Amino acid sequence: MKRVIAIADRAASISLRLLVTLNVLFFLSFLAMLLFAAGRAHAEIPTCTGADMVTALQKSSPATYSKIEAEAAATLNGKGLLWKLEKPGEQPSYLFGTMHMTDPRVTTLPPDAQKAFDAAGTLIIETTDVLDKQKMMTAMLKEPDLMMFTDSTTLSSLLTPDEAAAMNAALDARGIPPATVAKMKPWMLSAMMALPACELARQSGGAPVLDVKLAEGAKAAGKPVEGLETAESQLRAMASLPLAFHMKGLVDTLKLGDKVNDINETMILLYQRGETGMFWPLFRAAMPEEQNDATGYAAFEETMITSRNKVMIDHAEPILARGNAFMAVGALHLPGPEGLVEDFRKAGYTVTAVN
Numbered sequence: 230m231k232r233v234i235a236i237a238d239r240a241a242s243i244s245l246r247l248l249v250t251l252n253v254l255f256f257l258s259f260l261a262m263l264l265f266a267a268g269r270a271h272a273e274i275p276t277c278t279g280a281d282m283v284t285a286l287q288k289s290s291p292a293t294y295s296k297i298e299a300e301a302a303a304t305l306n307g308k309g310l311l312w313k314l315e316k317p318g319e320q321p322s323y324l325f326g327t328m329h330m331t332d333p334r335v336t337t338l339p340p341d342a343q344k345a346f347d348a349a350g351t352l353i354i355e356t357t358d359v360l361d362k363q364k365m366m367t368a369m370l371k372e373p374d375l376m377m378f379t380d381s382t383t384l385s386s387l388l389t390p391d392e393a394a395a396m397n398a399a400l401d402a403r404g405i406p407p408a409t410v411a412k413m414k415p416w417m418l419s420a421m422m423a424l425p426a427c428e429l430a431r432q433s434g435g436a437p438v439l440d441v442k443l444a445e446g447a448k449a450a451g452k453p454v455e456g457l458e459t460a461e462s463q464l465r466a467m468a469s470l471p472l473a474f475h476m477k478g479l480v481d482t483l484k485l486g487d488k489v490n491d492i493n494e495t496m497i498l499l500y501q502r503g504e505t506g507m508f509w510p511l512f513r514a515a516m517p518e519e520q521n522d523a524t525g526y527a528a529f530e531e532t533m534i535t536s537r538n539k540v541m542i543d544h545a546e547p548i549l550a551r552g553n554a555f556m557a558v559g560a561l562h563l564p565g566p567e568g569l570v571e572d573f574r575k576a577g578y579t580v581t582a583v584n
Contacts, residue, residue, distance in 0.1 A: 260365075260369070260417070260464075273430075274427055274434065275426045275427050276427065277425060277427035277428070277490070277494075278425075278487075278490045278494075279425065279490035279491045279493055279494030279495075280490075280491045280494060281491075281494060281495055281498055282492065282495040282511075283495055283498070283499070283511070297510045297511055298507075300510035301504065301506040301507040301511075302506070304505075304506030304564050304565060305506075305565055305568070305570075305571060306505075306506075306563060306568055306570040306582075307504070307505055307506015307565070308503055308504060308505065309505070309563075309584075310325060310326040310339065310342065310500075310503045310560060311323060311324070311325050311326075311339065311341055311342045311345065311582070312324040312325075312563070312573075312580050312581065312582055312583065313580070313581045313583055314549060314556075314573055314579075314580055315578060315579040315580075315581070316577055316579070319549065319552050320552025320553045321552070321553070322552065322553060322554040323342075323345040323554070323555050323556065323583070324556045324563070324569060324570070324573065324580070325342050325346075325555065325557045325558075326505060326560025326561075326562070327439045327440050327443075327557050327558065327559055327560060328439060328496070328497070328559070328560060329438045329439065329440060329559060330428055330439065331428060331431040331432055331436040331437065331438055331439075332428065332497055334501055335439050335500065336437070336438075336439045336442050339584075341584050342583075345555055345583075346443065346446075348553070349452065349553055349554055350452060350453075350552070350553040350554065351452060351453050351454075351455060351553065351554040352443060352447035352452055352453070352454045352455070352554070352555050352556075352557065353454075353455045353545060353549075353555070353556040354440050354443065354456060354457070354556075355440065355456065355457055355463075355541075355558050356456045356457065356458045356459060356460055357454055357455070357456035358459060358460040359440075359444075359460075360441075360444055360448075360454065365460060368460065368461070369460060369464075372461060374468075375461065375464040376414055376417055376464070377412045377417075378412045378413075378414065382412075383411045383412060384396065384410065384411060384412075384415065384418065384479075385411065387472075387476050388476070388480070392480050392483070395483050396479075396480075396483050399422060399483045399486070403421075403422075403426060403429060405421070414475070415472070415478070415479040416467045416468075416475050416478075418479060419475070419478055419479045419482050422479070422482045422483060422489075423482055423489060424489070424493070425489050425490045425493050440557060443555075455548050455554075457540070457541045457545060457558070458537070458540065462540075463537075466533055466536075466537065467533070469532060470529060474528075474529070495511075499511075500560060505560050505564045506564045508561060534561065534562060534567075535567045537562070538562055538568065538569050538572055541558060541562070541569060542569065542572045542573065546576065
């Protein structure tokens, strides 16, 4: 029994890394769902399920939970979603951490964030490419190898027979014909498989994730919407990481099965509490040492978070200089010594948590 639990914990912790990837990559999740939704008949949205893994851990292993809690508390800027940005000579602006999901608990802004958003003159999001789907797809078709294998390679050809069978079974369970994703790059499919069925159905049915909902609200109010990155830059960053890394991530996500519901529920609850510093300690503590691909994930963190944070700061500063902006980016970009909160301080801003 203990061995079964250990295997489940390994799958959960590895897949939590993949779910972190999904929540870091706003455009990746959006594009994956756009491709999946194309030509798919709308079905009834299943009921969301999932248990809070943190609460379960508190009961089953108080010592482990205490260790995670202490590490989270020591994470620089690891608590809070809304931050006030102030600089001499500029009107104050706000930085807000999003979660790229459609769950009503996520898309309903906290009161202080809603107030700051309503009063802002400009909205800044990760990329505005998602606001014009036709233009976006036209641009992406110029570099199809960022999304699909353009040679004879297929996903199944990179898997063992057992892994390929598991992938097909997982796809069938989600109503995704395996043939429709056979040429898809692993990071695209991982973005879909890391979502619970209810979230998958909502997104494929057209429900907006929080970032898109904010952009739509800003446009309706006549506010300009500015972007910090391009769709291509996010995908190129993913493509720069080793294919073997991505394939292992896909396989481990498939092994997770229904436990993805628990992981998503846990992340939403942590997000609601503004516990951005809890995510990384949670999955690190859950992962046995022999399963910890420290080198691979260090490269991922540097490529997909740290380096992009620097680009975001550089692109945001001229917009923030105009004052009264509301900058909304993935919450996992905020904490840590290389996070956006600290990067803004290094750039000369006074950054203060709001509640």
